[in-house]
Amino acid sequence: MSTTQTSKIEIIKAATTKINEVDFENLSFGSVFTDHLFECDFKNGEWQKPVIKPYAPFLLDPSTRVFHYGQAIFEGMKAYKDEDDAIWLFRPDENYKRFNKSAVRMAMQEVPEDIFMSGLKELLQLDEAWIKRGKGNSMYIRPFMIATGTGVIANPSDDYKFMIILSPVSAYYAGEVKVLIAEHYSRAANGGIGAAKAAGNYAAQFYPTSLANKQGFQQVIWTDDATHTKLEEAGTMNVFFRINDTLFTAPVSERILDGVTRKTLLELAKSEGINVDVRPVLVSELVEASKNGSLKEIFGAGTAAVVSPISGFSYQDVYYELPKNENSMALQLKDKLTNIQNKLAEDTFGWTVKV
Amino acid sequence: MSTTQTSKIEIIKAATTKINEVDFENLSFGSVFTDHLFECDFKNGEWQKPVIKPYAPFLLDPSTRVFHYGQAIFEGMKAYKDEDDAIWLFRPDENYKRFNKSAVRMAMQEVPEDIFMSGLKELLQLDEAWIKRGKGNSMYIRPFMIATGTGVIANPSDDYKFMIILSPVSAYYAGEVKVLIAEHYSRAANGGIGAAKAAGNYAAQFYPTSLANKQGFQQVIWTDDATHTKLEEAGTMNVFFRINDTLFTAPVSERILDGVTRKTLLELAKSEGINVDVRPVLVSELVEASKNGSLKEIFGAGTAAVVSPISGFSYQDVYYELPKNENSMALQLKDKLTNIQNKLAEDTFGWTVKV
Numbered sequence: 118m119s120t121t122q123t124s125k126i127e128i129i130k131a132a133t134t135k136i137n138e139v140d141f142e143n144l145s146f147g148s149v150f151t152d153h154l155f156e157c158d159f160k161n162g163e164w165q166k167p168v169i170k171p172y173a174p175f176l177l178d179p180s181t182r183v184f185h186y187g188q189a190i191f192e193g194m195k196a197y198k199d200e201d202d203a204i205w206l207f208r209p210d211e212n213y214k215r216f217n218k219s220a221v222r223m224a225m226q227e228v229p230e231d232i233f234m235s236g237l238k239e240l241l242q243l244d245e246a247w248i249k250r251g252k253g254n255s256m257y258i259r260p261f262m263i264a265t266g267t268g269v270i271a272n273p274s275d276d277y278k279f280m281i282i283l284s285p286v287s288a289y290y291a292g293e294v295k296v297l298i299a300e301h302y303s304r305a306a307n308g309g310i311g312a313a314k315a316a317g318n319y320a321a322q323f324y325p326t327s328l329a330n331k332q333g334f335q336q337v338i339w340t341d342d343a344t345h346t347k348l349e350e351a352g353t354m355n356v357f358f359r360i361n362d363t364l365f366t367a368p369v370s371e372r373i374l375d376g377v378t379r380k381t382l383l384e385l386a387k388s389e390g391i392n393v394d395v396r397p398v399l400v401s402e403l404v405e406a407s408k409n410g411s412l413k414e415i416f417g418a419g420t421a422a423v424v425s426p427i428s429g430f431s432y433q434d435v436y437y438e439l440p441k442n443e444n445s446m447a448l449q450l451k452d453k454l455t456n457i458q459n460k461l462a463e464d465t466f467g468w469t470v471k472v
Numbered sequence: 473m474s475t476t477q478t479s480k481i482e483i484i485k486a487a488t489t490k491i492n493e494v495d496f497e498n499l500s501f502g503s504v505f506t507d508h509l510f511e512c513d514f515k516n517g518e519w520q521k522p523v524i525k526p527y528a529p530f531l532l533d534p535s536t537r538v539f540h541y542g543q544a545i546f547e548g549m550k551a552y553k554d555e556d557d558a559i560w561l562f563r564p565d566e567n568y569k570r571f572n573k574s575a576v577r578m579a580m581q582e583v584p585e586d587i588f589m590s591g592l593k594e595l596l597q598l599d600e601a602w603i604k605r606g607k608g609n610s611m612y613i614r615p616f617m618i619a620t621g622t623g624v625i626a627n628p629s630d631d632y633k634f635m636i637i638l639s640p641v642s643a644y645y646a647g648e649v650k651v652l653i654a655e656h657y658s659r660a661a662n663g664g665i666g667a668a669k670a671a672g673n674y675a676a677q678f679y680p681t682s683l684a685n686k687q688g689f690q691q692v693i694w695t696d697d698a699t700h701t702k703l704e705e706a707g708t709m710n711v712f713f714r715i716n717d718t719l720f721t722a723p724v725s726e727r728i729l730d731g732v733t734r735k736t737l738l739e740l741a742k743s744e745g746i747n748v749d750v751r752p753v754l755v756s757e758l759v760e761a762s763k764n765g766s767l768k769e770i771f772g773a774g775t776a777a778v779v780s781p782i783s784g785f786s787y788q789d790v791y792y793e794l795p796k797n798e799n800s801m802a803l804q805l806k807d808k809l810t811n812i813q814n815k816l817a818e819d820t821f822g823w824t825v826k827v
Contacts, residue, residue, distance in 0.1 A: 147535070147624035154534055174531040179509055179637050180502070184618050185546055187671030188678070189539055193624075224678035259624050263539050264675075269502035269548075269614050269639060271708050273678045282534050284624060299663070306661035306697035308654070310676045316542030317672020320619075321665045323543070323579035323628045342661035343698035353626050 126155075126239050131171035134246075141249055144287050146421065147257060151244035155236040155281040158265070159226045162275075167232055169240055172282065180267045182274040188264035189316035190219040193420040195255040195286075196241050196472065198248045199460035204241055204472040207458050209234065211377045216260060219313040224273040225262060233260065236281055238472045244283055252459050253288030257421070289422045296351065296415070297334040298400055298432040299325065303342035304352055304372070311372035322352045334431060336417070340400060341372065347397045354417030354425060355379035359446050360406045361413065363392040378418040382450050384466065389453070391446065400432060407437040415439060416447035424451035481510075481594050486526035489601075496604055499642050501776065502612060506599035510591040510636040513620070514581045517630075522587055524595055527637065535622045537629040543619035544671035545574040548775040550610040550641075551596050551827065553603045554815035559596055559827040562813050564589065566732045571615060574668040579628040580617060588615065591636055593827045599638055607814050608643030612776070644777045651706065651770070652689040653755055653787040654680065658697035659707055659727070666727035677707045689786060691772070695755060696727065702752045709772030709780060710734035714801050715761045716768065718747040733773040737805050739821065744808070746801065755787060762792040770794060771802035779806035 131152040139149055150172050157167040183189050192212045197205045213234065217227040237258065241248070248256045260281045266274030302325035305311025310318060322337065329337050338356055341347040349367055350356055355376040358365045364386055369375040386393050406412035407430075417425040426447045429438040456462035457469065486507040494504055505527050512522040538544050547567045552560045568589065572582040592613065596603070603611045615636045621629030657680035660666025665673060677692065684692050693711055696702040704722055705711055710731040713720045719741055724730040741748050761767035762785075772780040781802045784793040811817035812824065 145623075148622075150535060172534065174533045176529040176531055178529045179527065179635055180505060180614075180639075183539065183671075184544055184616060185614070185671055186674035186678075187542055187544060188675040189542060191540055222679050223675050224682055257624070259535075259540070261539060267503075268500075269612070269637070271674050271677075273682065280534055282624070284535075301663050303661040303663035306658040306664060308656050308658035308680075308697055308700075309661060309664075310672075315672065315675065316538075316540055317665075317670065317675060319541035319626050320543040320578050320670065320672060323541075324577050325663075327579055327628065342663055345663075 125167065126235065127166060127168040128239070128243065129168065129170040136246055139285070141285065141287070144285060146286055146289060147284050149284055151247045151283040151285070153240060153243055155240045157232050157236065157279045159277040159279070160275070164229060164232060167236055169236070169243060177265065178267045180269050182264035182266045182268070185269055186264070186271055187317045188223050188225050188274055189261065190216065190223055190225065190314055191259060191261035191316065192216045192314060194258040194260070195420060195458070196248060196258060197255050197459050198250045200250065202250070204245060204248060205460055206237070206470045206472060208377055208381065208468050209237065209470055211380070212260070215314065215375060215377075219315060220262065222310055222313040223315055225264065226277045228262065228279050232279070240281055240283060241472050247283065247285050249285065252455060252461065255286055255458070257284045257286045259284065291335065291422055291425050294335045294417070294425055294427045295333065296336045296338050296427050296430045297329040297332065298338050298348070298430055299340045300345050300433065302337070304339040304349070306342055306372070308371060312370065312374055314374065319352070326352070332431075338430065346399055346401065348400060348403065349373050351417050354419035354422065357382065357416050357418060358398055358403060358412070359414040361411050363394050364446060365394050365396065365398045367397055368395050376418060378420055378423060381454060381468065382418050382424070385450055385453055386446070389449070403430070404432060404437065413440060413442055414445060414447055423455060424448070480522065481590060482521055482523040483594070483598065484523065484525040485598075491601055494640070496640065496642070499640060501641055501644060502639050504639055506602045506638040506640070508595060508598055510595045512587050512591065512634045514632040514634070515630070519584060519587060522591055524591070524598060532620065533622045535624050537619035537621045537623070540624055541619065541626055542672045543578050543580050543629055544616065545571065545578055545580065545669055546614060546616035546671065547571045547669060549613040549615070550775060550813070551603060551613060552610050552814050553605045555605065557605070559600060559603060560815055561592070561825045561827060563732055563736065563823050564592065564825055566735070567615070570669060570730060570732075574670060575617065577665055577668040578670055580619065581632045583617065583634050587634070595636055595638060596827050602638065602640050604640065607810060607816065610641055610813075612639045612641045614639065646690070646777055646780050649690045649772070649780055649782045650688065651691045651693050651782050651785045652684040652687065653693050653703070653785055654695045655700050655788065657692070659694040659704070661697055661727070663726060667724065667729055669729065674707070681707070693785065701754055701756065703755060703758065704728050706772050709774035709777065712737065712771050712773060713753055713758060713767070714769040716766050718749050719801060720749050720751065720753045722752055723750050731773060733775055733778060736809060736823065737773050737779070740805055740808055741801070744804070758785070759787060759792065768795060768797055769800060769802055778810060779803070
């Protein structure tokens with residue numbers, strides 16, 4: 118290991134690289150990490166010196182707050198390499214802002230923009246060999262923060278650890294996605310933490326999702342917990358419904374994550390002249406539209422899969438198959454978006470940021 | 473360190489004890505831990521050999537699932553030492569059953585009873601010098617489990633770590649407790665994880681609680697998230713309301729933790745001839761009872777504080793002070809319960825279990 122100083126970040130380089138052990142043709146999403154990570158601790162009331170160092174396990178006391186009271190948030194982002202080997206981020210300001218919104222809701226420390234952004238960029242530059250060119254290829258970026266204070270008393274932690282880890286990914290193919298519409302279980306409460314990218318929101322979905330899996334459905338579309346009549350989101354994706362030629366999606370709320378892909382698709386759709394309607398969509402409307410043939414598509418939108426077409430949904434034990442479309446809006450929008458992300462089409466929106 | 477084998481648990485003893493560094497007269501709740509901990513890992517589809525070893529930090533990969541997707545549950549229990557230095561647990565079967573209920577809801581591995589109970593007992597015996605006699609003194613026991621699988625993909629972990637740590641505590645005095653009744657924020661959703669002792673349920677409450685703290689209230693009494701009209705629980709305590717001479721508390725539900733102290737107080741109250749009514753209590757009833765003088769007491773019930781009298785509540789910006797009672801049911805029940813727990817009164821209920 119050699120220690121050098123770049124701007125304010127201490128950089129401790131790994132003695133060797135693991136890159137030759139990686140089969141980039143067969144990457145399993147989120148399971149391979151690059152040689153380095155970025156770390157910055159908040160303690161004694163202030164952010165400590167940020168460091169980039171070899172990716173490695175770290176020590177935590179058994180009474181560390183994140184284990185007991187769940188203060189943990191994250192973001193999901195991607196970086197892309199263009200044909201000239203330049204590295205690009207996609208709307209990183211959106212992820213940064215949302216990260217700190219999550220921090221506030223979980224009573225955690227907000228991360229200064231300079232630490233977040235310069236950490237991200239330095240780390241990507243150091244591990245740039247891990248970012249592969251080509252459509253579908255990208256570097257999945259996982260900024261996260263955990264409570265590192267100790268003691269089993271249910272109060273916010275004084276100390277936090279902010280980290281960024283990188284995982285190279287190739288095109289995400291989810292297979293056929295059939296969804297179950299939630300009739301009993303829920304993801305989020307009114308006045309709860311559904312809009313935060315909090316670790317606990319994910320664990321809460323695993324059990325009901327496993328029940329859906331056993332019935333042959335890959336995902337659950339969550340509904341409002343009070344009445345189970347309004348369609349909300351799919352937990353790791355926001356959800357869009359195409360009825361005739363209008364694209365519907367639920368408005369963001371305290372219960373629904375303000376997805377960057379969701380927001381981007383709405384803007385892209387408008388620029389394509391697609392009619393967009395952001396309003397609560399009722400389960401009954403969806404069933405009715407499926408019955409009368411006006412329901413053309415359902416798709417999920419999120420950083421990992423970008424756009425994920427859904428082949429059918431189940432509600433009250435009835436399965437509604439979606440039609441096969443020659444003119445899929447999902448695929449049209451996905452193509453537009455991934456071309457911008459991969460710098461294969463002009464970015465007239467100013468979404469892509471060079472590292 | 474010396475390694476010995478007791479039943480099936482491997483025991484690695486600490487070379488020295490930290491007990492002489494501890495001021496048992498001035499214990500801060502949950503901040504001091506004993507010399508050893510109990511640990512059992514679930515991996516490769518099975519529970520590994522359990523071990524008792526010196527309390528120490530342990531290594532985790534940055535992509536460990538608990539950091540990213542929040543699978544983490546715990547229990548809170550206490551052990552007591554009687555005048556003959558025998559160690560007693562209080563209704564440990566209730567905590568064990570609830571722990572595994574939480575595990576199921578969070579899609580985690582259930583812990584076998586033998587691992588949970590023998591780990592608990594062996595650990596208490598090894599660190600028995602840390603358990604002090606006398607009313608108010610006890611050993612706070614924290615069994616917990618975290619997801620230890622790696623990889624940033626939102627699925628249940630394959631691997632888990634179950635641990636028990638011990639923290640000596642003295643009588644818990646919360647100071648004056650004024651509460652704020654939740655009008656916007658919520659703790660739990662219908663069909664959510666409110667009944668599980670999941671780490672994420674606690675982090676979700678910190679921010680709204682900090683807002684209440686700034687207004688001069690120590691705790692929040694949560695209401696149902698859909699209408700905010702029904703009184704539920706206080707997040708770390710269940711809540712009882714005494715109107716005239718009847719004790720009311722909300723029924724347990726998907727949104728409300730099935731508290732062991734709550735359940736115990738209900739049984740104790742009945743045996744004392746106190747009229748008990750378990751039903752949803754409306755905020756409007758509480759306000760009305762306060763106005764007409766029939767509201768006599770509000771108190772919280774939980775393992776840490778046992779019984780915590782509340783001096784007043786605020787709702788819609790009006791503060792309702794509670795009367796000072798000479799015949800407090802809270803204190804009467806607390807006295808009965810702590811006498812049984814400390815083996816100062818006969819346990820006719822069969823709640824206490826000798827270690």
